[in-house]
Amino acid sequence: MIDASALSEKPVLIGDRIRLTPLAPRHAAAFHATFLDAETRRLTGTHHDWTLAExxxxxxxxxxxxxxxDLAIEDRETGAFLGDLALSQIDRDNALGSFRIALAAEATGRGLGSEATRLLLDYAFERVGLHRVQLEVFAFNARARRAYEKCGFEVEGRMREALHWDGEWHDVLVMAALAPRP
Incomplete structure (x- = not known):
């Protein structure tokens, strides 16, 4: 059974090295800087040029x-913005939701994305009551795919040539994690 109030609570989730906090105006400038990075834009398929005001x-x-x-990923010791993640498109009838994450360039390759993903999955399954959390990842993003697999996601399908980037078509993989069975 889905607990809708869990989405409006906007929790703070504490990990070993990071803290997930409600996305707030204080994160806007660092969030904007993240999407100025060309590699971050490619890995997230961000075509839109987000302004700081937006x-x-x-x-x-x-x-x-x-x-x-929507939660910001912060360094637990310094409070520095490391990225953001979201749980959205909640289907209450089928107990499923969609997940996305974007890390700042300096936060990649350190296992922080996996830590953030695990924290959010635990919340989604244990507190929200979801049965399934799904995501899309570009086939060329092998690092993200490995991180998702470490967190329990499995590839379930492929959307052929669903992303057009730099004049080329790229496949999108559909992955999902299921709540642990009792």
Whole structure:
């Protein structure tokens, strides 16, 4: 049974090296800087040039969005912004939701994305009551795919040539993790 109030709670989730906190206006500038990085844009398939004002508005409204959970990934010791993640597109009838994550360039390759993903999956399964969490990842993003697999996601399908980037078509893999069985 889905607990809808769990999405509007906007929790703080503490890991060994990171903290997931509700996305807020204080994150907007660092969030904007993340999407100025060409490699981050490629790995996330971000075609839209987000302005700082647009991201400030998005961050400001995050606390009011009861149908989704947007969290900033912060360094637990310094509070530095390391990226963001979201649990959205909640289907209450089928107990499923969609997941996405984007890390700042300096946060990659250190296992921080896996730690953040595990924290959010635990919340999604244990507190929200989801049965399934799914995501899409570009076939060329082998590092992300490995990280997702470490967290329990499995490839379930392929959307052929679903991303057009730099004049080329790329496949998108559909992956999902299921709640642990009792």
């Amino acid at each position: 991201l400030q508005a998005w961050c400001t409204g995050a606390a009011e969005r009861a149908e989704r959970l």
